[in-house]
Amino acid sequence: xxxxxxxxxxxxxxxxxxxxxxxxxxxxxxxxxxxxxxxxxxxxxxxxxxxxxxxxxxxxxxxxxxxxxxxxxxxxxxxxxxxxxxxxxxxxxxxxxxxxxxxxxxxxxxxxxxxxxxxxxxxxxxxxxxxxxxxxxxxxxxxxxxxxxxxxxxxxxxxxxxxxxxxxxxxxxxxxxxxxxxxxxxxxxxxxxxxxxxxxxxxxxxxxxxxxxxxxxxxxxxxxxxxxxxxxxxxxxxxxxxxxxxxxxxxxxxxxxxxxxxxxxxxxxxxxxxxxxxxxxxxxxxxxxxxxxxxxxxxxxxxxxxxxxxxxxxxxxxxxxxxxxxxxxxxxxxxxxxxxxxxxxxxxxxxxxxxxxxxxxxxxxxxxxxxxxxxxxxxxxxxxxxxxxxxxxxxxxxxxxxxxxxxxx
Amino acid sequence: xxxxxxxxxxxxxxxxxxxxxxxxxxxxxxxxxxxxxxxxxxxxxxxxxxxxxxxxxxxxxxxxxxxxxxxxxxxxxxxxxxxxxxxxxxxxxxxxxxxxxxxxxxxxxxxxxxxxxxxxxxxxxxxxxxxxxxxxxxxxxxxxxxxxxxxxxxxxxxxxxxxxxxxxxxxxxxxxxxxxxxxxxxxxxxxxxxxxxxxxxxxxxxxxxxxxxxxxxxxxxxxxxxxx
Numbered sequence: 001x002x003x004x005x006x007x008x009x010x011x012x013x014x015x016x017x018x019x020x021x022x023x024x025x026x027x028x029x030x031x032x033x034x035x036x037x038x039x040x041x042x043x044x045x046x047x048x049x050x051x052x053x054x055x056x057x058x059x060x061x062x063x064x065x066x067x068x069x070x071x072x073x074x075x076x077x078x079x080x081x082x083x084x085x086x087x088x089x090x091x092x093x094x095x096x097x098x099x100x101x102x103x104x105x106x107x108x109x110x111x112x113x114x115x116x117x118x119x120x121x122x123x124x125x126x127x128x129x130x131x132x133x134x135x136x137x138x139x140x141x142x143x144x145x146x147x148x149x150x151x152x153x154x155x156x157x158x159x160x161x162x163x164x165x166x167x168x169x170x171x172x173x174x175x176x177x178x179x180x181x182x183x184x185x186x187x188x189x190x191x192x193x194x195x196x197x198x199x200x201x202x203x204x205x206x207x208x209x210x211x212x213x214x215x216x217x218x219x220x221x222x223x224x225x226x227x228x229x230x231x232x233x234x235x236x237x238x239x240x241x242x243x244x245x246x247x248x249x250x251x252x253x254x255x256x257x258x259x260x261x262x263x264x265x266x267x268x269x270x271x272x273x274x275x276x277x278x279x280x281x282x283x284x285x286x287x288x289x290x291x292x293x294x295x296x297x298x299x300x301x302x303x304x305x306x307x308x309x310x311x312x313x314x315x316x317x318x319x320x321x322x323x324x325x326x327x328x329x330x331x332x333x334x335x336x337x338x339x340x341x342x343x344x345x346x347x348x349x350x351x352x353x354x355x356x357x358x359x360x361x362x363x364x365x366x367x368x369x370x371x372x373x374x375x376x377x378x379x380x381x382x383x384x385x386x387x388x389x390x391x392x393x394x395x396x397x398x399x400x401x402x403x404x405x406x407x408x409x
Numbered sequence: 410x411x412x413x414x415x416x417x418x419x420x421x422x423x424x425x426x427x428x429x430x431x432x433x434x435x436x437x438x439x440x441x442x443x444x445x446x447x448x449x450x451x452x453x454x455x456x457x458x459x460x461x462x463x464x465x466x467x468x469x470x471x472x473x474x475x476x477x478x479x480x481x482x483x484x485x486x487x488x489x490x491x492x493x494x495x496x497x498x499x500x501x502x503x504x505x506x507x508x509x510x511x512x513x514x515x516x517x518x519x520x521x522x523x524x525x526x527x528x529x530x531x532x533x534x535x536x537x538x539x540x541x542x543x544x545x546x547x548x549x550x551x552x553x554x555x556x557x558x559x560x561x562x563x564x565x566x567x568x569x570x571x572x573x574x575x576x577x578x579x580x581x582x583x584x585x586x587x588x589x590x591x592x593x594x595x596x597x598x599x600x601x602x603x604x605x606x607x608x609x610x611x612x613x614x615x616x617x618x619x620x621x622x623x624x625x626x627x628x629x630x631x632x633x634x635x636x637x
Contacts, residue, residue, distance in 0.1 A: 332497065334492065350501075353499055353509070354509040357499070357509045357510050357511075357514070358509065358510070358511050360511070360514060362479075362497050363479075363497060363499060364488070364491075364492045364496075364497050364498050364499060365488070365498075365499040365500050365501070366485065366488050366489060366492060366500055367485065367500055368485070369485060383485070383489065386489055386493060387489055387492055387493070389493070390489065390492045390493025390494065390495070391492050391493075391495075393493070393495065394492070394493075394494065394495020394496070395495070397495060398495070
């Protein structure tokens with residue numbers, strides 16, 4: 001089981017209590033880098049409201065080259081964070097995509113300058129519902145305007161302006177991160193040389209909205225949620241959030257993967273107990289996933305980021321035509337899906353590929369054989385690594401980015 | 410090993426075809442017909458290579474003809490090999506995925522040694538003519554004299570070094586002769602711009618002859634087509 005532990009999964013929290021209490025302070029003063037914007041850098045949101053001031057927390061790895069051509073933006077998934085290749089300050093766990101990103105890895109930080117920012121609406125340092133509203137001195141809670149995937153991307157673009165990066169060599173992300181990748185290519189085509197959306201879709205499906213709604217209702221049904229004002233009451237809707245996470249976690253896996261890991265095995269017992277204790281290993285596992293998740297994630301933030309995914313529909317701004325969204329795109333795309341992913345099935349990726357083909361865009365597509373479901377994108381999947389490495393190597397050659405000293409191109 | 414090109418009888422001994430990883434193929438690898446195809450492609454054009462294997466032909470076309478090349482390939486291994494060498498290749502197959510492409514998307518569309526392995530060759534050919542202003546098709550000729558002799562005297566479906574599969578496990582479900590293909594072109598409103606009969610190694614039969622002669626001596630054929 002430990003071999004299959006993912007960033008979406010969290011092992012038992014062994015961090016000291018003062019760290020466990022940290023989400024509150026991480027939301028305003030993150031351990032990572034942070035930039036604060038306001039005034040002429042106020043953020044105009046899709047909802048029509050303006051965030052002023054606002055802040056964005058991020059990490060960088062590697063070195064920006066002289067002509068600023070080697071920057072890669074990594075976009076994180078629903079409950080990810082900016083710590084893509086460095087330890088998470090709350091859990092102490094390694095970066096959530098350190099299998100893919102790092103020195104000598106497919107996204108090679110010896111060659112590329114990698115940036116990863118916490119999303120808008122998140123809870124680890126970028127403005128979100130757990131952040132302090134400067135107008136009131138209280139946490140935003142539900143007073144924060146709803147944010148969209150496009151708002152997240154807008155915020156990242158402001159950060160890149162600030163860092164003096166005009167063009168990204170690549171934007172890479174899985175799941176909700178893949179949605180941001182696609183949005184980047186549509187919102188700022190001239191700023192994106194290449195794009196790698198993995199296990200993603202151009203719109204959130206009805207079934208996926210349904211799963212998110214179950215999760216949100218679980219949070220809001222917890223009496224400790226208090227209409228989103230739990231911080232002021234000194235409580236937390238931990239049970240609701242844990243149930244939300246348990247349900248969501250099932251959607252990240254697959255029937256064969258669950259069967260392989262747990263089957264019908266019993267948890268620390270010889271026989272069923274004729275009760276509602278966690279008889280089965282799968283129950284115990286899910287409960288554990290739910291309980292550890294609440295230590296690192298803000299319940300209101302969970303409402304905001306799930307909603308942002310629900311609202312995502314890339315074609316909507318183009319009269320419902322996805323090819324029109326990509327028309328004249330100069331970006332090279334490498335789209336990837338996994339055979340057992342039923343949350344973002346291959347058909348969704350193929351719809352993107354079809355639209356890119358129809359728009360005469362430059363696209364590669366690989367369906368990776370894996371039985372580990374949606375979570376596969378976070379796991380040790382050599383086929384995915386080879387594809388990312390090959391695609392980025394070819395694109396870097398086309399972009400004229402020198403290979404790392406002593407390394408193979 | 411390419412999944413799109415042809416095995417010479419000699420090469421087949423050394424490198425038997427691998428039908429399990431690349432079901433839509435006739436045989437193994439040879440460069441002969443790549444060269445002929447490349448000669449037909451105009452420099453700098455937009456090219457789609459269907460069943461592009463590991464990208465040898467695309468690579469050749471990009472290197473020597475500076476084309477804007479794209480590929481479609483069934484096997485994951487083939488696609489990954491292509492992407493790893495910097496080619497733009499999509500995983501998919503000729504029967505299902507050609508409808509994704511808009512009309513006139515490419516100057517040249519290439520279908521090499523794959524037509525006989527498709528479920529609906531006529532529909533595939535029509536799709537090729539729709540998305541490409543020029544279509545290059547190559548296929549094994551079932552009317553080759555040796556095939557005819559095997560059927561005539563052996564009474565059995567031909568199995569040769571070049572077409573090494575038994576009838577029950579062949580990926581080649583729609584064999585045709587050169588004459589059959591010429592008739593299909595008429596039915597599909599395709600104009601034959603250029604055609605040649607090749608030997609198993611992909612070398613052109615070095616003289617002009619009536620169709621019935623080519624139909625007898627050509628082990629494979631290569632056509633350049635346009636919409637009528």
